[in-house]
Structure formats: structure tokens, C-alpha cells
Amino acid sequence: MKHISRIYTALVMVFLYAPIAVMVVYSFNASRSTSVFGGFSLKWYAELLNDSSTIEALENTLVLAVLSSLVATVLGTLSAVGIFSMKKKWAKTAAMTVTNIPMMNPDIVTGISLMLLFVFVGQMVGSKNSLGFGTMLIAHITFNLPYVILSVLPKLRQTDHHLAEAAQDLGCTPFMAFFKVILPSIMPGVFSGLMMAFTLSLDDFVISYFTTGPDFQTLPIKIFSMTKRRVTPDMYALSTLIFLSVLLLLILSNVAQARSEKRREGAKA
Amino acid sequence: MTNENIVELKNITVTFDGEKILDRINLAIKDKEFVTLLGPSGCGKTTTLRVIAGFVSPTEGDILFDGKAVNHLPPHKRQVNTIFQRYALFPHLNVFENIAFGLRVKKVPEAEIKKQVTDMLKLVNLSGYEKRNIAKLSGGQQQRVAIARAIINRPKVLLLDEPLAALDLKLRKDMQVELKNIQKSLGITFIFVTHDQEEALSMSDTVVVMNEGVIQQIGTPQDIYNEPKNAFVADFIGESNILDGVMKEDFLTSFSGREFTCLDSGFARNERVDIVVRPEDVDIVPEKDAMLLGEVTSVTFLGVHYEIIVDIGGFKWMIQTTDEQKVGDKVGLYIEPDAIHVMKKSKYSGMYGDYSTFSDEIEHLSDLEEDEN
Numbered sequence A: 001m002k003h004i005s006r007i008y009t010a011l012v013m014v015f016l017y018a019p020i021a022v023m024v025v026y027s028f029n030a031s032r033s034t035s036v037f038g039g040f041s042l043k044w045y046a047e048l049l050n051d052s053s054t055i056e057a058l059e060n061t062l063v064l065a066v067l068s069s070l071v072a073t074v075l076g077t078l079s080a081v082g083i084f085s086m087k088k089k090w091a092k093t094a095a096m097t098v099t100n101i102p103m104m105n106p107d108i109v110t111g112i113s114l115m116l117l118f119v120f121v122g123q124m125v126g127s128k129n130s131l132g133f134g135t136m137l138i139a140h141i142t143f144n145l146p147y148v149i150l151s152v153l154p155k156l157r158q159t160d161h162h163l164a165e166a167a168q169d170l171g172c173t174p175f176m177a178f179f180k181v182i183l184p185s186i187m188p189g190v191f192s193g194l195m196m197a198f199t200l201s202l203d204d205f206v207i208s209y210f211t212t213g214p215d216f217q218t219l220p221i222k223i224f225s226m227t228k229r230r231v232t233p234d235m236y237a238l239s240t241l242i243f244l245s246v247l248l249l250l251i252l253s254n255v256a257q258a259r260s261e262k263r264r265e266g267a268k269a
Numbered sequence B: 001m002t003n004e005n006i007v008e009l010k011n012i013t014v015t016f017d018g019e020k021i022l023d024r025i026n027l028a029i030k031d032k033e034f035v036t037l038l039g040p041s042g043c044g045k046t047t048t049l050r051v052i053a054g055f056v057s058p059t060e061g062d063i064l065f066d067g068k069a070v071n072h073l074p075p076h077k078r079q080v081n082t083i084f085q086r087y088a089l090f091p092h093l094n095v096f097e098n099i100a101f102g103l104r105v106k107k108v109p110e111a112e113i114k115k116q117v118t119d120m121l122k123l124v125n126l127s128g129y130e131k132r133n134i135a136k137l138s139g140g141q142q143q144r145v146a147i148a149r150a151i152i153n154r155p156k157v158l159l160l161d162e163p164l165a166a167l168d169l170k171l172r173k174d175m176q177v178e179l180k181n182i183q184k185s186l187g188i189t190f191i192f193v194t195h196d197q198e199e200a201l202s203m204s205d206t207v208v209v210m211n212e213g214v215i216q217q218i219g220t221p222q223d224i225y226n227e228p229k230n231a232f233v234a235d236f237i238g239e240s241n242i243l244d245g246v247m248k249e250d251f252l253t254s255f256s257g258r259e260f261t262c263l264d265s266g267f268a269r270n271e272r273v274d275i276v277v278r279p280e281d282v283d284i285v286p287e288k289d290a291m292l293l294g295e296v297t298s299v300t301f302l303g304v305h306y307e308i309i310v311d312i313g314g315f316k317w318m319i320q321t322t323d324e325q326k327v328g329d330k331v332g333l334y335i336e337p338d339a340i341h342v343m344k345k346s347k348y349s350g351m352y353g354d355y356s357t358f359s360d361e362i363e364h365l366s367d368l369e370e371d372e373n
């Protein structure tokens, strides 16, 4: 039984990581062929760095991810606090449902509906080309919001609600009390919300595809448009880099999580 | 001279969802007084403190500090500090920072903070614990941090919500003494909440007995114990036999089928009253000297004394005695005039003070219930 489960685990690992391994290996391939490994070389990485449009797409992607995740985190945390402090139960449930629906909604529906809205509003204000960085930023913030709210809410529930009162009792205004005691206590939730928003924004393709204009391209869109032609190995190099960044991010956030958990554990003992 | 009252509650009524949680609370608290709110779980003690601290605004009535109405003053502007029922220490700050919190909010200079916190740690016996994580402290130590965090702000009034409830008996006794010392040496007014009657009697200058959101009696511990206003107070403060009686005339009452001289007066002729006799005030005497005769139906040994239940004409009395009795024994009882306390009839008449359903198990169960809350 033990053997079977080991083999099974090994197989799963192979299926999950073989494609990535192959991609990483081919990104160092000296030849252009996908069947022959023509020796080790960094030339695709060099080519990638020289391709200004790819670098620009990378920059766009990062700027968009950073901005949209930051804004979504601030707005999402505030909404979570608002939802949490709702007194009426039905209002709370309604707010939660409204929050959940966009997450269940297929991306393509969200994308198309957002595009329609942007074009519609754009026409009302009389602008011809309303789609671009702005609309895409709004779109990314929109789809990131529920994830932030959902990761902050449980932390609020875990927080002793007397903490805010204790802070006010010691002279804080309600506003100061939030920053001095509530925020530190929900920080792990805020942080994981930020991480999730960042990665979601980084690799979103469907919604971005519908809400961007011709003069603003992100990496996923750029890669997709390149695959319509011939895929060149510099894409392997790019994907490898993205994979490594995500891996690094994951490790960092896990370490942070483990640390805060340790502190919390200490707090209970 | 008009106002030596530091805190005053006038006709405070609090309604939650149409339910009256506090009903016309009137309370005047003097400077440096140790006042205890005492009552069963859910009677509105915490709510009363929250009204004073500013976390609950009363539906009706006024809160006065030094004679001035503060109804609309938010909590952070009120001159009171609170020790919460479960301490509410800040988990992300260490012992030092927890205690320094109030001073930091007031932007006190760093050197001054350091000095005051160090002094405060000494006062509550926690020197050397500055850097400790709050979570790594024992219950008693957390309690002390909570006290230090509140009194470092030199409040005129300190609100304490069952601060000792979570401690074990020994620690609790020690902390009672320490709290009392702190209160005396710093000259702070304490408004203390507990549902432990012994704690209330031993610590307070004034005890306020509450039930169902209504103040039942305000008085010194001696008053409350010796002269309870009604059957609820008599029963809640210690054990009592509460009998149905008639006040024949001043200093003469009748219950259990005979007349007794007593020290009470001022009732109408033949007014129906409740009679309280404390179990320790009943003497067991030979039958020939007895005022009442009865039969022992249960005996419990409690160390210092025996607690026996005696059936007198169908009413079960609880009596504490140092003489051993056996179930089935016929005993004679003698009651001194000063052991008899006469009370006006109230809505609690007949609800308390009869030990016919008495059993240790039931007492024990209701204690457990209280602890859970």
C-alpha cells in the first residue's frame, strides 16, 4: 500500500512538473529546434532582454499588478471592515453574496461585461478610444476585490472585538484604534490578500484581453499574440523567469505566514 | 459642596431590541470610593460599566462626571479607564508597550514613558518582564498588566469588570488584597463588578446589588448583609431562611406559628412581611428551652461547621452548627431578637429562602452555569 501511494505521488509530481522542467531546459537550448537539445546557451535570455516590446509588456504587467493589487487591498480591507461591522444579519449575507458572485462568474463573462461598460461609458463621454491602461486597471481592481475581502474577513472574526474598545478607552479615536490595534491584528489576512491579488493580476489573460486597448499590452496578451505566429524559444526564457518569480513570491509569503503563525501560536499558549 | 460625587447615574435606562437591559438606574459614587456592582449573570453589570465608559449610550437618563453631563462625550475623551472582563491586552505588543499604550497616545516624551512604565511594573510586581510576549504570561500576570495599563493613565475612576473571575482561588485572594492596596495608595475611585458576593463584601465601601437591570439595594457590606431590603438580596448575599410572617406591632412579629420579639419597627399593624433568619444565627438548644421544634432531615459536614436542614412544620430551615446532629434527631431552636430581620413584601417574596428543594448538586450546577458566562 505504501509503495503504491509513493508511486502515485511520484506520478503526480511528474505530471505537474515535467512540462515546466522541459520548458526550463529548452530555454537554455542553443538551437531553435524543439526536438533536439543543441547545447547550453543563454542566447534566448539575451534576445529577450534586447526585445524592447517584451520588456515594455513586462513593465506594463508589473505596474498594473502592483497598482491594482495595492488599490484592491486598501479598498478590500475597508469593505471587509464595513461588512464585518454590519449589524443586520440579512444585510451582511447580502453583502457577502454580492462579493462572492464575481468570483464564481466565468472570467469571460466578467471580461465582456466590463468591456461593454467601458465602451458604453466611453461613448457617453465622447471618447473614441476608451480602452487602455485605465480601464484595465479598473478591471483588475474589480476582480481582485473579492479575494482581498475574503482573506481579511476571517482575521476580523478572530480579532477580539474588545481590543478596539480597549484602545479607545486608553485615549484613541476610533480611527486611531483601527490603525493601532485592529490593523496589526488582521495584517496576515491583508498581506495574503495582497499576494493573491498580485498574482491574479499578473497572470490574468481573459479579462485583460477584453478590457485593454491596442496601445497597452501585458505579458499574457503579448505571449498569446506571439503564439499566433511561431513560438520562439525566447518565450520559454520569459516563462521560465515568470515561473521563478512566482516560486520566489510563494516561498516568501509562506515564510511570512509561518512566522506570523508562530507568533499567534505563542499568543495562545 | 453640592458635588462631591465623581460619577452619577440618573435614571439610566438602556434598551436593546425593545428589551430593557437597565431600568432607571440611579447611582451616586463619591471620590475615592470602592463601589461594587453585584448581581447574577446577565443582570446588566457590564452594561452599566459600558454606559459609564461611553460604549453604550443610554436610551434615557444622564451620566454625570463631577456634576457635568457627559452623555455625548466619546469614550476616548472620558476620564475613566477600564479593565475588561477578558483583559483585552494587545497581542501584537509586548508587556512594556501594552502598559505604555495610553501614554504614547498622549504623546508623552519617551524618557518619561520609560520611567513611568518602569515604576508601574514595580508596582504590579512585574519588573523584568518588559520584553515578554503577552501570550507567554500566566493569567495572574496578564491581570497585572491589564491593571498597570489602566492605572498608568492616572484615571480618576477605574472600571473593573470581573477582573478576578478567571483566576484560581488562591491567586484571587492575593489579588483582592493587592487591588485594595492599589486603590488606597493611589486614591482612585473603583467601580468593581463581580458576581461573587464574598468578594463584594470583603472589598467594597459600598455594594450595589442588581437583578434584572434594576438596583435592588445600595449600602455598606454590613447593611447589605444584616439589613437586606428584599428576599432577592437576602438570598443572593449568603444563605438565608426566608419565611412568610406578620408584623403584629412594633418589635413583635409572628412566623412559624408563634410570636417573636424583634428589633424592627415602623410597619403597619398586622402587615404581612418577609422574615430573614441567617443560618448561623439559629441556636440549637434543649427542647424545654426551645422556641421552635423540628426534625433534622439532612446533615452536611463543611469543616468549620455542620450545615443541617431542619423541618419545622413543613418549612425546611438551614442551620449552621458546630454540634454534630443526626438525621431524624428532634432538635429545639432558639432565635435571639437581633437575629430576626423583617423586610417589606416584594415581587421576590416566596421565591427564595426555603431549603426544601435544597441539594448540593443543584447549587453546583448553577455555579457551573455562571462560570460559563
Ligand SMILES: Nc1ncnc2c1ncn2[C@@H]1O[C@H](COP(=O)(O)OP(=O)(O)OP(=O)(O)O)[C@@H](O)[C@H]1O
Pocket: B016, B017, B021, B039, B040, B041, B042, B043, B044, B045, B046, B047, B048, B195, B373
Ligand atoms: N449589544 C447587546 N445587544 C443585545 N443585548 C445585549 C447586548 N449586550 C448585552 N445584552 C444583554 O443585556 C443583558 C445584560 O448583559 P450584561 O453583559 O450587562 O450582563 P452582566 O451582568 O455583565 O453579566 P455577566 O455576569 O454574565 O457578565 C444580557 O441579557 C445580555 O444578553
Ligand SMILES: [Mg+2]
Pocket: B045, B046, B047, B085, B161
Ligand atoms: Mg459582564
